[in-house]
Amino acid sequence: MTATALPLPATEVGTKDRPESTRRAPRGENRAGWLFATPFLAFYIAFLIGPVLIGLVISLFNTTTVRAGLGEWAGLSNYADVLSNGDFWASMWHSVLFTLLTTPLLVLLPLAFAILVSRISRNQWFFRLAFFAPYVVPSAAVCLIFAFMYTPETGLITNAFGWFGLTAPDFFGSTSGAWFAVVLLTLWWTFGFNFILYTAAIQEISEEVYEAAKMDGASPWQQIRLITVPLLRPTMGLVLILQVLSSLKVFDQIYILLAGGPAYSTRPVIQYIFDTGFSSYRGGYAAAATMVYFVILVLVSAAWFLLRRRSNSANA
Amino acid sequence: MSGFSRRQFLAAGGSVSLAVALSGCASPIGSSFTGSQPQTADVIFWHLFGGGDGANMATMVEDAQASSRRSVESTLLSWGNPYYTKLSLSASSGRPPDVSIAHLSRLPLLAQAELIEPVGDQFRAQGVTEDKFTPAAWEKATVGGTPYAVPIDTHPFVLFYNTELAEKAGLLDPSGDGLTPMRNSDDFVAALQAMKDTNGLDFAAVASITADPSTCWRFFLMIYSGLAGPIVSDGGTEVTIDRAAMEETFAFMQGLTQGQELMPRNATATTSTTLFSQGRVGFLFDGVWQIPTYRGVEGLEFNVVPFPALLGPDPVAYADSHALVIPRAAGRSAQRTEDAVGFIKGLLDLSAIWADGGHVPAWLPVQESEEFLELKPQSNYTEAAFNAIYDPPGWYTGAGSDFQTAMGSVIASVLTGATDPTSGVAAMETSLKTFSTARPPV
Numbered sequence: 001m002t003a004t005a006l007p008l009p010a011t012e013v014g015t016k017d018r019p020e021s022t023r024r025a026p027r028g029e030n031r032a033g034w035l036f037a038t039p040f041l042a043f044y045i046a047f048l049i050g051p052v053l054i055g056l057v058i059s060l061f062n063t064t065t066v067r068a069g070l071g072e073w074a075g076l077s078n079y080a081d082v083l084s085n086g087d088f089w090a091s092m093w094h095s096v097l098f099t100l101l102t103t104p105l106l107v108l109l110p111l112a113f114a115i116l117v118s119r120i121s122r123n124q125w126f127f128r129l130a131f132f133a134p135y136v137v138p139s140a141a142v143c144l145i146f147a148f149m150y151t152p153e154t155g156l157i158t159n160a161f162g163w164f165g166l167t168a169p170d171f172f173g174s175t176s177g178a179w180f181a182v183v184l185l186t187l188w189w190t191f192g193f194n195f196i197l198y199t200a201a202i203q204e205i206s207e208e209v210y211e212a213a214k215m216d217g218a219s220p221w222q223q224i225r226l227i228t229v230p231l232l233r234p235t236m237g238l239v240l241i242l243q244v245l246s247s248l249k250v251f252d253q254i255y256i257l258l259a260g261g262p263a264y265s266t267r268p269v270i271q272y273i274f275d276t277g278f279s280s281y282r283g284g285y286a287a288a289a290t291m292v293y294f295v296i297l298v299l300v301s302a303a304w305f306l307l308r309r310r311s312n313s314a315n316a
Numbered sequence: 317m318s319g320f321s322r323r324q325f326l327a328a329g330g331s332v333s334l335a336v337a338l339s340g341c342a343s344p345i346g347s348s349f350t351g352s353q354p355q356t357a358d359v360i361f362w363h364l365f366g367g368g369d370g371a372n373m374a375t376m377v378e379d380a381q382a383s384s385r386r387s388v389e390s391t392l393l394s395w396g397n398p399y400y401t402k403l404s405l406s407a408s409s410g411r412p413p414d415v416s417i418a419h420l421s422r423l424p425l426l427a428q429a430e431l432i433e434p435v436g437d438q439f440r441a442q443g444v445t446e447d448k449f450t451p452a453a454w455e456k457a458t459v460g461g462t463p464y465a466v467p468i469d470t471h472p473f474v475l476f477y478n479t480e481l482a483e484k485a486g487l488l489d490p491s492g493d494g495l496t497p498m499r500n501s502d503d504f505v506a507a508l509q510a511m512k513d514t515n516g517l518d519f520a521a522v523a524s525i526t527a528d529p530s531t532c533w534r535f536f537l538m539i540y541s542g543l544a545g546p547i548v549s550d551g552g553t554e555v556t557i558d559r560a561a562m563e564e565t566f567a568f569m570q571g572l573t574q575g576q577e578l579m580p581r582n583a584t585a586t587t588s589t590t591l592f593s594q595g596r597v598g599f600l601f602d603g604v605w606q607i608p609t610y611r612g613v614e615g616l617e618f619n620v621v622p623f624p625a626l627l628g629p630d631p632v633a634y635a636d637s638h639a640l641v642i643p644r645a646a647g648r649s650a651q652r653t654e655d656a657v658g659f660i661k662g663l664l665d666l667s668a669i670w671a672d673g674g675h676v677p678a679w680l681p682v683q684e685s686e687e688f689l690e691l692k693p694q695s696n697y698t699e700a701a702f703n704a705i706y707d708p709p710g711w712y713t714g715a716g717s718d719f720q721t722a723m724g725s726v727i728a729s730v731l732t733g734a735t736d737p738t739s740g741v742a743a744m745e746t747s748l749k750t751f752s753t754a755r756p757p758v
Contacts (some may be wrong), residue, residue, distance in 0.1 A: 062755055062757075064757045064758055065404075065405075065408070066404050066407070066408035066429050067429065067758075074755070077755075081754070085750075086750070087750075173527060173584075259398075262527060263527070263725065264718075264721070275397065275718075278401045278405060279397045279401045280712065280757060281404065281425070281429060281711075281758065282755070282757045283757075285754075285755070
């Protein structure tokens with residue numbers, strides 16, 4: 001930019017000439033900030049950074065889980081073994097398949113229900129509670145309840161198929177039945193979290209926008225389609241990435257309900273890591289598998305971040 | 317301001333939790349902080365038995381407590397890998413139970429990882445010595461020359477038959493309460509053929525094949541072991557398949573399901589229970605632990621005998637054993653070890669109760685007792701415990717392991733006819749390679 005007498009737009013002046021002090025907190029405040037963050041940081045280092053570093057180290061050794069010490073040096077051979085292992089990739093695929101099955105349902109259905117609930121004029125609290133309540137039930141309890149309902153012959157869900165003249169799939173004995181069982185359970189159980197995120201975002205939308213639309217003669221359906229949904233797009237993006245990451249981390253439901261069965265056809269990658277690392281004592285190998293999985297999760301997050309940044313700059 | 321201030325509340329909360337932590341050293345919660353074994357009873361015992369076996373074990377534990385005045389806390393954990401994972405991790409973190417059940421087929425890994433105590437002098441002092449056990453079981457309890465477990469039973473894979481149908485087919489031994497002696501596979505196939513033809517049955521026999529890799533594996537290893545040695549050796553790192561023997565075994569097994577159609581090729585555990593219970597087949601190939609399943613079936617009279625010699629010269633029984641082990645704990649006192657040994661001895665003496673579940677007691681004083689000899693059909697197949705072949709020793713083999721699942725899946729595809737015997741051998745080799753080439757953890 002050349003030095004001219006032309007006045008620059010106010011905003012640009014502001015950002016350019018902002019004094020140093022407003023960008024950085026004063027020294028004393030900075031120190032206090034770190035002090036307040038110490039309890040969190042201590043836990044973060046002890047239970048997250050520390051274990052990740054330990055995992056990184058033992059992935060390079062032939063470590064036995066049930067023995068002290070690192071064992072002998074293995075170099076990158078654990079990684080080579082993981083990458084060439086069919087069972088690892090099969091379990092990776094199961095985690096991805098679970099994500100593909102659950103994400104669309106858990107992004108779109110809570111959106112639809114959050115919008116519907118927002119249009120109810122009375123006793124909204126009841127619906128919010130009803131949708132959110134299952135989320136606070138522990139996974140083991142949810143799985144036990146659903147295991148009862150999926151029981152062949154006597155289970156509630158098994159019988160419910162009969163009411164419509166359908167035959168229930170074998171929820172524990174067949175792969176497709178097992179996926180159906182675990183996806184339905186997950187939908188019921190985790191629905192509430194996304195629902196609450198959407199509900200919060202809907203409440204953020206200013207009432208005046210709707211009023212203005214009403215004055216212009218917009219029908220309720222037009223209001224939803226042209227105001228609510230577009231204004232919820234950032235939340236949908238957030239829900240999508242949170243859902244993808246949490247679905248990729250699936251373990252509890254599949255482990256407790258199915259133990260990865262039948263014949264490991266639904267075993268997710270975390271259970272594979274658990275099985276090799278703890279049941280077979282192959283600590284080094286399991287640590288290498290964890291690292292591979294970790295890198296994949298980081299790549300997914302990074303890809304989302306880049307896509308979002310591009311779309312944000314395109315919108316600007 | 318009335319009531320508590322926030323500061324007071326936090327202080328009160330803090331001192332309460334501190335008091336709990338300090339006073340709780342003897343409680344399980346306290347000991348989990350100090351890293352010592354919880355001491356809620358004289359003997360802490362873990363097992364994996366539900367159903368009828370679980371009820372029998374509960375009776376034995378109760379009787380053992382009553383006769384010794386030793387308190388025992390018994391915990392039932394879920395069967396299979398989860399059980400062994402919990403056992404291993406509790407031992408490696410120094411807080412295991414005092415006594416636990418283990419399958420002998422899972423023993424090599426536990427012993428090599430130094431998670432269990434060898435069976436030492438304290439047992440000898442109580443009279444628990446090698447000469448008082450079924451030799452095959454004691455041998456399997458020995459890893460690298462040291463015994464690590466006290467076997468309580470042998471539970472072999474055996475031949476169930478419907479007494480009524482066998483009588484009509486002329487298969488009953490007139491002199492005793494068994495079948496007419498069979499010397500080899502030809503006699504065996506002839507017996508099955510007679511069962512099918514005389515009674516006009518669709519099938520002579522049934523075994524659970526579909527979605528039951530463990531049963532497939534037991535059936536296979538029994539026949540194969542008549543001809544050849546273990547399929548892996550050197551702790552599982554070396555594949556030692558006898559290709560000709562394996563092909564012959566597969567051909568024989570496929571002959572039963574395909575050629576002569578003596579057995580259904582698609583049978584789940586439910587199918588096989590139904591067919592045998594309703595008298596629609598004359599024979600069932602399954603483990604002795606299924607005896608309680610059929611005992612209560614109305615109108616079904618059955619008996620259980622060991623399999624005859626099939627492809628090899630001598631009869632072989634695929635089997636596994638439940639055993640009692642003392643997981644290693646650095647801080648266990650001499651008194652607790654003594655209680656543990658006493659408790660194990662007590663369970664051995666009570667193992668006639670255990671035999672009710674179909675198991676053959678490994679403790680000879682019980683096995684040779686009048687009480688057991690009168691127990692039918694259990695005492696018919698004591699011989700199978702002596703001819704027992706277990707899973708080959710290795711870090712990945714044993715009851716409920718991935719190895720059994722992988723092997724069983726190949727065997728099932730041979731039995732259903734999807735794979736021919738030659739390709740079956742190749743598939744077994746490929747499948748074994750993933751196990752044998754993985755680096756052993758210990």
